[in-house]
Every structure is written in structure tokens, then in C-alpha cells.
Amino acid sequence: MPIEGLKDIVLNYVTKEYLEDDSEPLTYDTPLISGGIVDSFSMVSLKRFLENKYAISIPDEDATPEAFDSVNKVADLVERFVAKKG
Amino acid sequence: MAFSGKVRAAYQAQLKGIEDAGLFKRERFIHSPQAADIEVEFPAGSSLKKVINMCANNYLGLSSHPDVVAAAHEGLDTRGYGMSSVRFICGTQDIHRELESRVTAFLGTEDTLLFPSCMDANAGVFEAILSKDDVMISDRLVHASLIDGIRLCPAMHDTYKHSDMGHLEEKLQLHSAKRLKVAITDGVFSMDGDTAKLDAMAALCEKYDAMLLVDESHASGFIGKTGRGTHEKCGVVGKIDIITTTFGKALGGASGGCVSGRRELVELCRQRARPYLFSNTIAPVVVSGVLKVMEILSASTERRDKLEKNAAYWRKGLTEAGFVLKEGDTPIVPVMLFNAKLAQDFSLALYEEGIYAMGFFFPVVPQSQARIRTQISAGHEIHHLDRALEAFKKVGKKFDILGRTKQEIIAKYGM
Known part of the structure; x- marks a missing residue:
């Protein structure tokens, strides 16, 4: 089930955390990792942020670069784990 | 034959890709x-x-300074060419330990361990002193050798925006539950030539109980009033837990590097750091040259x-x-x-x-x-x-x- 405002929360976090001031604005589909905006190292802070905010735990095997490659994909991942939590 | 035509063609395609992207590197020969x-x-x-x-x-x-060249000649005559052994079997000479003491005094640390290069020092240090319960928080523009060392270590890794102390503080707070935390930076960043804010970093590390590691490869020997490095320039000598640096740049320019810092951390590197354990250390001739460099720098600025x-x-x-x-x-x-x-x-x-x-x-x-x-x-x-x-x-x-x-x-x- 979609979580209200989730995509914008992710988009705002990524913008603040990873983008420099003069960067092009992001969309929900901008490739984050394959596009070189977020390196796979830096992904960890986004993961921690989402885990804290939504009280979920995303195991490493699910936290793949592919699953974090756009705001849309990140939102899908979070929704999946929130749903699991019940 | 394992290297079949098909395999060769695949590698040739890779090389062509590098060339087509304008990224092919060609050496220039200096005579x-x-x-x-x-x-x-x-x-x-x-x-x-x-x-x-x-x-x-x-x-x-100092790369071709006559006194350094003469000292290297003398080292070659008195200590030979190679050691044919890693340090802990029969590859440590008196001059290796002497250089470690000189570097410790020069950098104002507690102890030092030589490595074949600073690339090796950075590759070995994290895995030797951290575990999966710890976190490494690095500046986003640190040198590739630090990135490689970080990759080899099971501790969690996070980054902060280049020289952004507010962002570093957020990260230290975010990871406050970790067992050990290390903030990681270059002293002088090699591509932009800017200097890390080590005074602010040292204060943040103290506040959040984190260690501080600085790669001083582009600083040792000339940054700061007496050339001790970025920590001298920023007034935090004695407050950096780990310094890694090279002898391949200002300090004679031949080769070699080291980990210098808190006694226990250096000792753990001696026990566990793989590039130290499984490779010969710096050749005697180079050690002799670097000892002369240290003498020159300690005598005059x-x-x-x-x-x-x-x-x-x-x-x-x-x-x-x-x-x-x-x-x-x-x-x-x-x-x-x-x-x-x-x-x-x-x-x-x-x-x-x-x-x-x-x-x-x-x-x-x-x-x-x-x-x-x-x-x-x-x-x-x-x-x-x-x-x-x-x-x-x-x-x-x-x-x-x-x-x-x-x-x-x-x-x-x-x-």
C-alpha cells in the first residue's frame, strides 16, 4: 500500500544528502547509483534514515544498488518492508 | 591454451573502450x-x-638531492640491496626501526609502522583495527587508496560532503550507537589542493568519541610552520589518532609509506595488517635516503x-x-x-x-x-x-x- 508522502521524503533526503548546490533537480526516476549521484558506499545513510523513520530493518541482501537506484524503487522497497511488518 | 583468441578479443575490446572514451593513459619516459x-x-x-x-x-x-643520493649509496654499501623476507621473519634491519622512531618524533605521534607504500598502509589499516560493529565515516573526496582500504574492512562505511563539518556531525550522531567510530580525511586533497579542517574535525571527534584518521601524503614535510603536516597547520598535533603518509612524494620521492599514531593501533597493524605481513618492507637503500631526508627537515625549515x-x-x-x-x-x-x-x-x-x-x-x-x-x-x-x-x-x-x-x-x- 502506498505510503503518503514517501516519495517526496526520499527525494528530499537524497537531494539534501547527496546533491551539491548547483546540481540538476532530481525526479522520481533519476538513476541514483547507476547515474553516479549516490555512490554505493553512501547508500548506507539513506538506508539508516529509512530504517529509523519507518521502524523497519532492511537486510543487506535486499539493500542492493539496484533496489536503491531511483526514488521510485526505494519507495517500493520501503513499502514492501512496512507491509511485512504488518 | 587458456588465453584463446576469444578471450584475447574480449580484452582488446575492453582496451578499445578505454581508448574510445578518451581515458587511455600513456606514459612519458623521463631520461x-x-x-x-x-x-x-x-x-x-x-x-x-x-x-x-x-x-x-x-x-x-629532495628527489635527487645530492645528500639524499649519497646517503642512499652509503645505505646500499652498508646494509645491502634487498632483505628477501617480510619484516617479521628476517626482513627488519636496525635502520627500519630507526626510521620509525624518526617519523614518530617528526609527526608528534606515539609509534610508527613502515609499509611498502602509503597505498599499502591505507589498504591495511582499517581491517587491522576495526570490525563489523564499527563505522568509518569518510570525506567524499578522499584518495582512492583510502577507498580501497575501506572496501577491504567489514565495518560499516558512510560518507560526508567534502569538508562539510555540519554533515560530518550529523553522521557522527547517526552512527552514535556503533562500537567504534573513525572519521577519515586527506590532510591536503590532491586534486583541489585544499586543506582539511582538522581543528574542527578533532573537536567533533572528541565530542562524539570518534577516532580521527588523516592521510598526510600531500602534506608531510611542508605543510605547517615546521613542515610536520596539516595537523601542525591546524594546531592539533597529538590529537590525530592515525596518520598515514608516504615517502614517495616530498620525503625523498622514492617509495614507502607508514601508519603513525596511537601505540595500540600501530601495534595492531604490526600484528594484523596484511600488506605489512605479506610483503617485503621498504628496501634498505630507500630507508637510508629517507633517514637523510628526516635529518635535513629536522635541521632547517x-x-x-x-x-x-x-x-x-x-x-x-x-x-x-x-x-x-x-x-x-x-x-x-x-x-x-x-x-x-x-x-x-x-x-x-x-x-x-x-x-x-x-x-x-x-x-x-x-x-x-x-x-x-x-x-x-x-x-x-x-x-x-x-x-x-x-x-x-x-x-x-x-x-x-x-x-x-x-x-x-x-x-x-x-x-
């Missing part, structure tokens, strides 16, 4: 000792050309003082000529050209004028940040710098970028 004046064969097979070297890490001009003056003279000359530079006060002075092809063409035109300075572009620096990185040395005399300035002005005029802003250069040549 003289490393110095301000060198003789270069470029392209391969062409006759030798005398050029002024503006791109060596020979910051103190003359060379780092001259370097500081040279760098200020060079920066002022380029600024007055109308180039766009990266701000800073180190001997790394990047001349910004923004466009990758312009940087390459500019470098070739300088070479025609007898000046050896390399263009750097993506992926070594971010997109649209292409540049000529110039590096000043105490081995440069004013006449070298004046001749180089004339060449830069001539080439700058040819490409019509003098007095132009970043936006104007990008408008003319593209990103």
Missing part, C-alpha cells in the same frame, strides 16, 4: 633524474626534449619556506594573468579549464612550449571540472616559474581564456 629540469621522450620514440616539470610531487626538491614562497609567487602570477584557479594556499595549484578536451589540448600546447603539466578530467575529477594541475617545488627557481608563466600566458592567449570567467570558458568550450 633524467627527477627535478625541475627534466629530459622527456614523448611521444615514445621521439627525440629528447628539455622541459620544466610542473607536475611532480617533488614538493621539497629552509626548503618548506622556499616552497611556500614559490607557491605564492606562482599563484599570484597565474591570477594576474587572468586564469581561473581553485582557491587554496598549498603547492597544488589547479588551473581550471572545465572542458576535458581543452585540458588535454592545453597540456599538449604547454609541452610544445617546454612545460610539462598534465590535464586532469573525469573520472579523476568530477564532470566539467577539468583542469591542469600544477605542483610547485622547492626545487623550482624563480626563473623556472617565470618561464612557465610565460608559456601559460601564451597558451592561455591561444585558447582565448585569459580573463574569462568559468561561465565564459564553459560557454566557449562546453562542459
Whole structure:
């Protein structure tokens, strides 16, 4: 089930955390990792942020670069784990 | 045959891909000792050309210093050529331990361990002192060798925006539950020539109970009043838990590196760091040379003082000529050209004028940040710098970028 405002929360976090001031604005589909905006190292802070905010735990095997490659994909991942939590 | 035609073709395609992307690196052969004046064969097979070297890490001009060369000769005569062993079997000589003591005193730390290179020191240090319960928080522009060391360590890794202390603090808070935390930075960043805010970093690390690791490869020997490094410049000698540095740049320029810092951390590296355990250490001849370098630097600040003056003279000359530079006060002075092809063409035109300075572009620096990185040395005399300035002005005029802003250069040549 979609979580209200989730995509914008992710988009705002990524913008603040990873983008420099003069960067092009992001969309929900901008490739984050394959596009070189977020390196796979830096992904960890986004993961921690989402885990804290939504009280979920995303195991490493699910936290793949592919699953974090756009705001849309990140939102899908979070929704999946929130749903699991019940 | 394992290396079949198909396998070879696959590798040839990879190489072609590198070449097509304009990223193929070709070496230039130098036929003289490393110095301000060198003789270069470029392209391969062409006759030798005398050029002024503006791109060596020979910051103190000690790479071919007669006293260092003589000390290396003496070391070769008295300690031999090689050790044919790793350190802990039968590869440690008295001079290895002597150099470790000298470096400890020079950097103001508790102990030091030599490594075959600083690349090896950085590759080995994290895995030796951290576990999966810990976190490494690094500046986003740290050197590739730190990144490699971080990758080899099971601790969690996070990053903060370049030199952004607010962001570092957020990360220290975010990871406060971790067993051990280490903040990681270069002292002087090699591509931009800017300096880490080590005073602020040391204060944050103290506040959040984190350790601080600094790679001083582009700082040891000349940054700070007596050349001890960035920690001296920032007034935090004794507050850096781990310093890694190289003998392959200012400190003689041959090879070798070290981990220097808290006694227990250095001892853990001696017990566990794989590049130390499974490789011969620095050759006796190089150790003898570096010992002489340490002696020269401990006796006088003359060379780092001259370097500081040279760098200020060079920066002022380029600024007055109308180039766009990266701000800073180190001997790394990047001349910004923004466009990758312009940087390459500019470098070739300088070479025609007898000046050896390399263009750097993506992926070594971010997109649209292409540049000529110039590096000043105490081995440069004013006449070298004046001749180089004339060449830069001539080439700058040819490409019509003098007095132009970043936006104007990008408008003319593209990103």
C-alpha cells in the first residue's frame, strides 16, 4: 500500500544528502547509483534514515544498488518492508 | 591454451573502450633524474626534449638531492640491496626501526609502522583495527587508496560532503550507537589542493568519541610552520589518532609509506595488517635516503619556506594573468579549464612550449571540472616559474581564456 508522502521524503533526503548546490533537480526516476549521484558506499545513510523513520530493518541482501537506484524503487522497497511488518 | 583468441578479443575490446572514451593513459619516459629540469621522450620514440616539470610531487626538491643520493649509496654499501623476507621473519634491519622512531618524533605521534607504500598502509589499516560493529565515516573526496582500504574492512562505511563539518556531525550522531567510530580525511586533497579542517574535525571527534584518521601524503614535510603536516597547520598535533603518509612524494620521492599514531593501533597493524605481513618492507637503500631526508627537515625549515614562497609567487602570477584557479594556499595549484578536451589540448600546447603539466578530467575529477594541475617545488627557481608563466600566458592567449570567467570558458568550450 502506498505510503503518503514517501516519495517526496526520499527525494528530499537524497537531494539534501547527496546533491551539491548547483546540481540538476532530481525526479522520481533519476538513476541514483547507476547515474553516479549516490555512490554505493553512501547508500548506507539513506538506508539508516529509512530504517529509523519507518521502524523497519532492511537486510543487506535486499539493500542492493539496484533496489536503491531511483526514488521510485526505494519507495517500493520501503513499502514492501512496512507491509511485512504488518 | 587458456588465453584463446576469444578471450584475447574480449580484452582488446575492453582496451578499445578505454581508448574510445578518451581515458587511455600513456606514459612519458623521463631520461633524467627527477627535478625541475627534466629530459622527456614523448611521444615514445621521439627525440629528447628539455622541459620544466610542473607536475611532480617533488614538493621539497629532495628527489635527487645530492645528500639524499649519497646517503642512499652509503645505505646500499652498508646494509645491502634487498632483505628477501617480510619484516617479521628476517626482513627488519636496525635502520627500519630507526626510521620509525624518526617519523614518530617528526609527526608528534606515539609509534610508527613502515609499509611498502602509503597505498599499502591505507589498504591495511582499517581491517587491522576495526570490525563489523564499527563505522568509518569518510570525506567524499578522499584518495582512492583510502577507498580501497575501506572496501577491504567489514565495518560499516558512510560518507560526508567534502569538508562539510555540519554533515560530518550529523553522521557522527547517526552512527552514535556503533562500537567504534573513525572519521577519515586527506590532510591536503590532491586534486583541489585544499586543506582539511582538522581543528574542527578533532573537536567533533572528541565530542562524539570518534577516532580521527588523516592521510598526510600531500602534506608531510611542508605543510605547517615546521613542515610536520596539516595537523601542525591546524594546531592539533597529538590529537590525530592515525596518520598515514608516504615517502614517495616530498620525503625523498622514492617509495614507502607508514601508519603513525596511537601505540595500540600501530601495534595492531604490526600484528594484523596484511600488506605489512605479506610483503617485503621498504628496501634498505630507500630507508637510508629517507633517514637523510628526516635529518635535513629536522635541521632547517629552509626548503618548506622556499616552497611556500614559490607557491605564492606562482599563484599570484597565474591570477594576474587572468586564469581561473581553485582557491587554496598549498603547492597544488589547479588551473581550471572545465572542458576535458581543452585540458588535454592545453597540456599538449604547454609541452610544445617546454612545460610539462598534465590535464586532469573525469573520472579523476568530477564532470566539467577539468583542469591542469600544477605542483610547485622547492626545487623550482624563480626563473623556472617565470618561464612557465610565460608559456601559460601564451597558451592561455591561444585558447582565448585569459580573463574569462568559468561561465565564459564553459560557454566557449562546453562542459
